[in-house]
Each structure stands twice: as structure tokens, then as C-alpha cells.
Amino acid sequence: MTDTLATIPFDYAALARTPLAREPFPYAVIPNFVPPAEVDRIDRDWPDIGKPGAFPVSSVTLGPATRALVDTLESPEFRKAVEAKLEIDLSGLPTMITFRDRCRARDGQIHTDSVTKVVTVLFYLNKRTGGWQDDGGKLRILRGPGSLEDYVAEIPPVDGTVLMFRCTRNAWHGHHSYEGPRHVLQLNWMVDEATKRREEGRHKVSAFLKKLNPFG
Numbered sequence: 001m002t003d004t005l006a007t008i009p010f011d012y013a014a015l016a017r018t019p020l021a022r023e024p025f026p027y028a029v030i031p032n033f034v035p036p037a038e039v040d041r042i043d044r045d046w047p048d049i050g051k052p053g054a055f056p057v058s059s060v061t062l063g064p065a066t067r068a069l070v071d072t073l074e075s076p077e078f079r080k081a082v083e084a085k086l087e088i089d090l091s092g093l094p095t096m097i098t099f100r101d102r103c104r105a106r107d108g109q110i111h112t113d114s115v116t117k118v119v120t121v122l123f124y125l126n127k128r129t130g131g132w133q134d135d136g137g138k139l140r141i142l143r144g145p146g147s148l149e150d151y152v153a154e155i156p157p158v159d160g161t162v163l164m165f166r167c168t169r170n171a172w173h174g175h176h177s178y179e180g181p182r183h184v185l186q187l188n189w190m191v192d193e194a195t196k197r198r199e200e201g202r203h204k205v206s207a208f209l210k211k212l213n214p215f216g
Contacts, residue, residue: 008038008072012081015162020085021153024143024172027165028085029153034069034123034160041065043127046183049101054186056200057097069123070097073187086119086166093118093189094196103137103182108175110145113167113188116195121164123185124157132156136178139163145172157182 015030034042045065049055057070072078074095083090113120122139132138140151155163165171167188190196 006068006071007075008042008069009035010072010078010081011035012077015081015085018085020087021141024141024152025165025168025170026086027141027153027163027171029155030162030164032160033162034125036159038065038069039125039127039160042069042125043183046125047099047101049099052100052102052104052107054098054100057099058200060099069185073097073121073185082119082121082164086164088119088166090119090189093191094193096188096190096196096200098186100182100184100186103178103180105177105179108137108139108177110142110148110172110174112169112171112173114199115167115169116191116199117167118189118191119164120167121162121187123187124155124159124161124163125183125185126158126181128156128158132158134178134180136176137180137182139173139175141165142172142174144170148174148176157184 011030011033014033015028018028018030021027042065045063047055047060047062047066049060062070079090126132137157139155139157140148141153141155142148143150143152155161190199
């Protein structure tokens with residue numbers, strides 16, 4: 001029997017009842033937004049990347065569960081739910097989706113997302129019995145760029161937790177160093193189609209070069 005899904009039944013009720021944090025910038029964290037059974041399927045179906053970096057959808061092979069996940073992210077229902085939570089109009093803006101499979105020790109440095117991005121949504125799809133045990137790799141929402149210790153929230157990257165935030169100039173975030181598997185799907189609404197194509201092209205070239213480098 002083929003393990004297929006048309007869409008992923010996200011926990012929209014949990015999203016609706018989760019308050020929008022407004023300081024230091026607008027964001028929301030929804031644990032288990034992706035139900036456990038779907039996380040299991042996505043985990044089994046995760047693209048065989050084996051490299052660090054961001055890989056656009058066009059650079060990876062999707063199975064039934066990951067294809068269903070991508071399709072659900074591009075649905076009007078999901079867009080409207082994000083709009084309602086973040087109090088923003090995303091209609092007409094293009095989306096860019098990238099997969100991250102592994103984390104390098106140098107990843108996670110304090111940063112804000114590019115001004116070409118309007119909203120970032122991070123899906124944490126790592127299965128961990130007992131939670132994320134490593135001190136590194138847990139994203140922190142920061143009050144500013146000065147220190148990873150000056151944070152208001154810390155998000156373990158596990159079990160279908162979702163973080164969504166508006167890409168404001170003060171949307172500082174980062175995490176302590178971690179090296180190893182760290183499955184994250186990132187969705188961005190971009191400022192325009194030309195920017196989306198440019199960014200996807202850059203990621204695609206980078207992904208191609210990483211695949212050629214067995215030590216990358």
C-alpha cells in the first residue's frame with residue numbers, strides 16, 4: 001500500500017489560540033503544529049540530502065509525505081492562517097521553500113533575515129524522544145544582536161513545532177553551535193517574483209556545488 005497524503009492536517013486550532021508575541025518583534029511558536037503521525041511520515045520521507053545548507057524544492061527529490069507538506073504550505077488555507085496570526089496581508093506575494101538537512105558548527109550565528117523576505121515560517125521536523133538533548137541548535141528569539149544569552153524565547157527544533165515571524169529589521173535570532181542532523185523546512189513570502197527567482201537560483205547553484213563536494 002502506498003503511503004500517500006493529499007494534504008497535511010495542521011493543527012490550525014492551536015495556531016488560532018496561540019497568542020502573537022509582539023516583543024521584541026511579532027512572532028508565534030506553535031508546538032506540535034504538525035501532528036505526530038505526520039511528523040513520522042515526513043521523517044521517513046525526508047529528502048536524502050546529507051549536506052548542510054538550504055536546498056530549494058527544485059533541488060531535492062520529494063516523496064508523498066514531503067510533497068503533501070509542500071502542497072499544504074502553498075495552500076490558501078495556510079496563507080490565510082499565517083496572515084491572521086501575524087496581522088499581515090500576504091496575498092499576491094510569491095513563496096520560496098527550502099529544506100535543511102544538516103547543521104554545521106558555524107551555523108546559527110546571530111542575524112536577521114534578508115529584507116527581501118516578508119515572513120519566515122520554520123517547520124522543525126526532527127523526531128526526538130525526550131526532546132532535543134543538545135545544548136546547541138535551539139533557536140533563540142533575541143532582544144538584539146549583542147548576545148545569544150539576551151533572549152526572550154528558546155525553541156527546541158523538534159516534533160512538528162513551527163515558528164513564524166515577520167521579517168522586521170530587529171528580528172534578531174540565532175542558536176548555539178550544533179553539528180549534525182537538523183531537519184528544518186523553511187517557507188518565506190518574498191517581496192516579489194524577481195527576487196524569489198534570484199534567491200532560488202542562488203540556492204540551487206549552491207546546492208549543486210555542495211552535491212559535487214563529498215566533504216562539504
